[in-house]
Amino acid sequence: MMIKIAVDVMGGDYAPQEIIKGIEKARDTYNNLEFNLFGSVEKMKSLIQNMERLNLIQADSVITMEDEPVRAVRRKKNSSLVLAAQSVKESKSDVFLSAGNSGAVLAAGIFVIGRIKGIDRPALTTTLPVVNEKQEHDFFTMLDVGANADTKLANLSQFAILGSFYGKYMNHLQNPRIGLLNNGTEFDKGDQLHKQAYEALNNLDEINFIGNVESRELLNGAADIVVTDGFTGNAALKAIEGTALSMLHLIKYEIKQSVLAQMGYLFERNAFHRVGQKMNYQKYGGAVLLGVQKPVIKIHGSSKAETVFYGIKQAKEVVESKLVEKTIDFFTKK
Amino acid sequence: MMIKIAVDVMGGDYAPQEIIKGIEKARDTYNNLEFNLFGSVEKMKSLIQNMERLNLIQADSVITMEDEPVRAVRRKKNSSLVLAAQSVKESKSDVFLSAGNSGAVLAAGIFVIGRIKGIDRPALTTTLPVVNEKQEHDFFTMLDVGANADTKLANLSQFAILGSFYGKYMNHLQNPRIGLLNNGTEFDKGDQLHKQAYEALNNLDEINFIGNVESRELLNGAADIVVTDGFTGNAALKAIEGTALSMLHLIKYEIKQSVLAQMGYLFERNAFHRVGQKMNYQKYGGAVLLGVQKPVIKIHGSSKAETVFYGIKQAKEVVESKLVEKTIDFFTKK
Numbered sequence: 001m002m003i004k005i006a007v008d009v010m011g012g013d014y015a016p017q018e019i020i021k022g023i024e025k026a027r028d029t030y031n032n033l034e035f036n037l038f039g040s041v042e043k044m045k046s047l048i049q050n051m052e053r054l055n056l057i058q059a060d061s062v063i064t065m066e067d068e069p070v071r072a073v074r075r076k077k078n079s080s081l082v083l084a085a086q087s088v089k090e091s092k093s094d095v096f097l098s099a100g101n102s103g104a105v106l107a108a109g110i111f112v113i114g115r116i117k118g119i120d121r122p123a124l125t126t127t128l129p130v131v132n133e134k135q136e137h138d139f140f141t142m143l144d145v146g147a148n149a150d151t152k153l154a155n156l157s158q159f160a161i162l163g164s165f166y167g168k169y170m171n172h173l174q175n176p177r178i179g180l181l182n183n184g185t186e187f188d189k190g191d192q193l194h195k196q197a198y199e200a201l202n203n204l205d206e207i208n209f210i211g212n213v214e215s216r217e218l219l220n221g222a223a224d225i226v227v228t229d230g231f232t233g234n235a236a237l238k239a240i241e242g243t244a245l246s247m248l249h250l251i252k253y254e255i256k257q258s259v260l261a262q263m264g265y266l267f268e269r270n271a272f273h274r275v276g277q278k279m280n281y282q283k284y285g286g287a288v289l290l291g292v293q294k295p296v297i298k299i300h301g302s303s304k305a306e307t308v309f310y311g312i313k314q315a316k317e318v319v320e321s322k323l324v325e326k327t328i329d330f331f332t333k334k
Numbered sequence: 335m336m337i338k339i340a341v342d343v344m345g346g347d348y349a350p351q352e353i354i355k356g357i358e359k360a361r362d363t364y365n366n367l368e369f370n371l372f373g374s375v376e377k378m379k380s381l382i383q384n385m386e387r388l389n390l391i392q393a394d395s396v397i398t399m400e401d402e403p404v405r406a407v408r409r410k411k412n413s414s415l416v417l418a419a420q421s422v423k424e425s426k427s428d429v430f431l432s433a434g435n436s437g438a439v440l441a442a443g444i445f446v447i448g449r450i451k452g453i454d455r456p457a458l459t460t461t462l463p464v465v466n467e468k469q470e471h472d473f474f475t476m477l478d479v480g481a482n483a484d485t486k487l488a489n490l491s492q493f494a495i496l497g498s499f500y501g502k503y504m505n506h507l508q509n510p511r512i513g514l515l516n517n518g519t520e521f522d523k524g525d526q527l528h529k530q531a532y533e534a535l536n537n538l539d540e541i542n543f544i545g546n547v548e549s550r551e552l553l554n555g556a557a558d559i560v561v562t563d564g565f566t567g568n569a570a571l572k573a574i575e576g577t578a579l580s581m582l583h584l585i586k587y588e589i590k591q592s593v594l595a596q597m598g599y600l601f602e603r604n605a606f607h608r609v610g611q612k613m614n615y616q617k618y619g620g621a622v623l624l625g626v627q628k629p630v631i632k633i634h635g636s637s638k639a640e641t642v643f644y645g646i647k648q649a650k651e652v653v654e655s656k657l658v659e660k661t662i663d664f665f666t667k668k
Contacts, residue, residue, distance in 0.1 A: 131580045146517060149525040183480060183568040191483035191565050215569045216576035231525050232569045234517040235549045239573035242550035246465045247581040247613070254608045274588045279581070 002034045003319045005312060006093035009039035010062040010080040011100020013302050016040070019099060020047045022308020026316075027053055029309075033316060036093045038080040059083045062100075065301070069103030073111055081105065085112040088294045095295040095315040097286075099303045106147055109289045109296040116324075118331035121148050122291030123159045123230070124298070125166060126237060127284035130221035139284060140221060141166055142181075144230040145237045147289065151229035156180075156197040157204060162290040162327060163225035164207040169321040170288075171224065179213035179223025181232060187211065193229065201227065206330075215239070244279050282307045285314025295324050336368045337653045339646060340427035343373035344396040344414040345434020347636050350374070353433060354381045356642020360650075361387050363643075367650060370427050372414040393417045396434075399635070403437030407445055415439065419446040422628045429629040429649040431620075433637045440481055443623045443630040450658075452665035455482050456625030457493045457564070458632065459500055460571060461618040464555035473618060474555060475500055476515075478564040479571045481623065485563035490514075490531040491538060496624040496661060497559035498541040503655040504622075505558065513547035513557025515566060521545065527563065535561065540664075549573070578613050616641045619648025629658050 007023060009016045016039055027033055027050075037044055038059045048054060059080035063072045073082055081100050085108035088096040096113070098105045109122060123144035130139055143163050148155065160178055167176025180197055182190045187198055189212055201209045213222040215236040228236065286299035286307075295318040299311035318324070341357060343350045350373055361367055371378055372393045382388060393414035397406045407416055415434050419442035422430040430447070432439045443456060457478035464473055477497050482489065494512050501510025514531055516524045521532055523546055535543045547556040549570045562570065620633035620641075629652040633645035652658070 131584045149517060149523075149528075151525075181569065183483060183565055189483075191485075194483075194565075214572050214576075216572035218573070219576055219580040231517055231528075232566055235515065235566045236569045236573045238548050238550035239552065239570045240577045242548075242553055243574045243577035244581060246553040247578060247609075250465045250612060251585070251609050254612075275581075275585050278584060278588075 001032065003032055003095070003316055004034050004036060004093040005315050006036045006038065006084040006087040006096045007312075008081040008084045008096075008098035008100050008105075009037045009044055010059065011098045011105075011301075012299075013099075014304055015099060016043055017047055018304045019308055020044065021305035022303070022312065023054070024049055025305060025309045026312035030313075030316060033312070036084070036087050038084040038087070057083065057087075063104045065101050067101060067104065069101060069107045070111070072101070072104050073107040082108055082112060085109070085296075088296075089113050094319045095297065097297040097299065097311055097315050099299045099301055099308070099311075102146075102298060102301070105296065105298045106289065109292040113296065114293045116291055116293055116328050116331055118334060119158050119162070119291035121151070121155045121158070122289050123147050123155075123162060124287045125163065125290050126287045127171075128219070128237075128240065129278055129284070130219060131278055132220045139171075140218060140224055140226060141171060142218070142226040142228060142233055142237065143290065144228065144233050145287065146230050146234040148230035151193070151231065153193060153196050153200060156193075156227060156229065157200045158291065160201050160204060160207050160209070160225075160227045161330070163227055165323060165327050165330070166288070166290060167225045169323040169326060170317060173224055175208045176224040177210045178207045178225045178227060179210050181215060181218075181226050181228035181236060182212035183214070185212045185214060197227075248276070248279070283310050286311045288314070288318060290327070293324070293328070295319060335366065337366055337429070337650055338368050338370060338427040339649050340370045340372065340418040340421040340430045341646075342415040342418045342430075342432035342434050342439075343371045343378055344393065345432045345439075345635075346633075347433075348638055349433060350377055351381055352638045353642055354378065355639035356637075356646065357388070358383055359639060359643045360646040364647075364650060367646070370418070370421050372418040372421070391417065391421075397438045399435050401435060401438065403435055403441045404445070406435070406438050407441040415442055416446060419443070419630075422630075423447050428653045429631065431631040431633065431645055431649050433633045433635055433642070433645075436480075436632060436635070439630065439632045440623060443626045447630065448627045450625055450627055450662050450665055452668060453492050453496070453625035455485070455489045455492070456623050457481050457489075457496060458621045459497065459624050460621045461505075462553070462571075462574065463612055463618070464553060465612055466554045473505075474552060474558055474560060475505060476552070476560040476562060476567055476571065477624065478562065478567050479621065480564050480568040482564035485527070485565065487527060487530050487534060490527075490561055490563065491534050492625065494535050494538060494541050494543070494559075494561045495664070497561055499657060499661050499664070500622070500624060501559045503657040503660060504651065507558055509542045510558040511544045512541045512559045512561060513544055515549060515552075515560050515562035515570060516546035517548070519546045519548060531561075582610070582613070617644050620645045622648070622652060624661070627658070627662070629653060 125143040289296035458481040459477040623630035
């Protein structure tokens with residue numbers, strides 16, 4: 001079966017060039033992908049090498065990073081972002097992918113594609129590598145990492161179920177271990193919200209709740225799925241990203257300070273390369289918006305072709321996994 | 335003037351041995367320190383090399399990690415932790431230091447030593463290195479990193495003032511840049527609490543508020559003083575610590591995988607050593623509990639002699655800076 005991917009080709013810092021490059025690489029890699037590409041047809045044509053399995057659809061406007069998200073989605077009906085989302089809504093495409101304005105992608109997911117009945121607030125889901133020495137677990141998935149600033153108890157329970165489905169169908173885990181991000185591991189830790197959330201998750205029969213986890217242990221694989229409110233999840237995710245980058249920069253800087261160390265680096269290039277590879281969370285794709293009626297993938301605004309490629313790979317896997325259909329089934333029967 | 339430091343010698347994973355070692359090192363390094371040591375006199379005597387400037391005071395019990403903090407502080411009146419705090423309360427010592435049960439150290443700060451009038455909730459304050467290449471800033475200080483799970487607007491304003499004083503008197507900054515940890519840098523970012531906090535800090539004449547900062551930019555020196563609620567601050571701090579540790583382990587692990595890389599490491603040892611030194615936040619001491627009537631220093635439960643030494647150095651500096659007296663003055667005049 002062909003998988004149809006709707007791409008907002010005009011969104012992102014390096015759009016449309018790098019978006020097109022990533023798309024062509026994915027098309028050449030996987031023979032079951034077909035693309036509906038939304039943007040300036042003229043610009044797209046000038047960049048595309050080979051039209052195989054690419055349909056170009058004209059979009060007359062672009063939602064920029066400066067646009068107020070909700071208003072832009074309501075008003076710029078002919079933007080590449082809204083038209084791509086619309087195509088998924090109308091089942092002309094199976095999955096929507098964008099590197100554009102994050103708030104607008106969320107808004108298009110919620111207002112154009114629509115929430116799943118039973119889900120009050122969709123969540124952004126990100127996968128990060130586990131980097132401990134034992135290598136028992138490869139990666140972990142965290143949600144919400146920023147779709148919601150204000151989070152209520154019911155949201156956290158829904159995130160836990162959405163995350164558990166993600167663990168089963170996307171990460172292929174038999175019985176994903178669900179942890180609650182908290183300020184200590186004991187059951188009575190946290191602010192009011194997280195104390196209540198512990199109780200609620202502990203009483204959810206549908207998930208394998210393993211208790212509270214601390215952000216210090218995330219990269220050690222403390223849980224397969226980390227449930228968190230969007231404000232704290234955003235802070236933890238950005239702290240991890242910032243620290244990993246700072247460490248790599250610092251190590252390179254210190255090595256440059258000495259000729260001897262530079263010589264040493266020649267011997268170590270492979271080791272550093274592997275560290276870089278392992279910390280390179282590009283390959284895990286972008287953030288998946290869970291809780292809406294069709295799959296939505298938000299890749300980073302600064303995505304280049306490689307990241308676009310991995311985002312598309314993830315989009316393909318989300319469709320193949322039937323994650324969203326299974327989630328809808330569950331909430332319909334409930 | 336002699337500075338008198340009250341130490342809970344029985345608190346911490348490596349107490350009393352490593353606590354005593356750190357104390358003796360500090361005593362031998364600084365000639366203006368005198369110590370009131372609380373614990374089992376018999377055990378302390380068997381470990382101490384030289385009694386110079388050390389007073390031993392018998393404490394018949396110990397607050398353990400398993401004790402419920404508030405109850406333990408109320409009931410174990412003759413514990414090393416409570417007696418040390420009491421000695422500061424009664425002005426027999428100038429500063430209280432412990433590696434014991436964190437919650438109990440907080441409770442002793444609040445209930446034995448007492449809050450400063452005008453401060454509703456004290457805050458835990460931690461200093462971390464800035465690791466960007468420009469090296470314009472050496473470190474930044476963040477509060478609250480976990481004294482409070484539930485934080486209100488008024489608390490954040492008070493933290494900003496406490497932090498600003500810390501920047502001036504402990505970090506010797508003319509005009510410390512105060513940032514609010516938030517999920518984006520724009521003024522309208524955040525949940526309800528943080529949107530209101532932006533407004534409140536922006537209207538505080540006493541501080542140099544530079545706006546919102548994201549956790550991704552903390553190690554880049556985005557602000558000198560980072561104001562945050564205790565729940566988010568705890569998550570960001572632990573994410574930074576965990577990621578830094580994981581990265582160092584991963585690099586060492588990958589280097590061990592290859593003989594060539596191990597050879598390279600010989601040339602690079604100094605560079606790695608400097609990275610380790612820079613990321614070694616031990617030298618910044620422990621967490622200072624701000625907002626109570628006398629200085630309180632909480633060092634990590636796993637502290638060995640080196641960390642104890644730096645905690646004592648910090649205790650000395652807090653007393654010398656007259657930070658607490660200046661904070662009390664400010665809130666009294668207000």
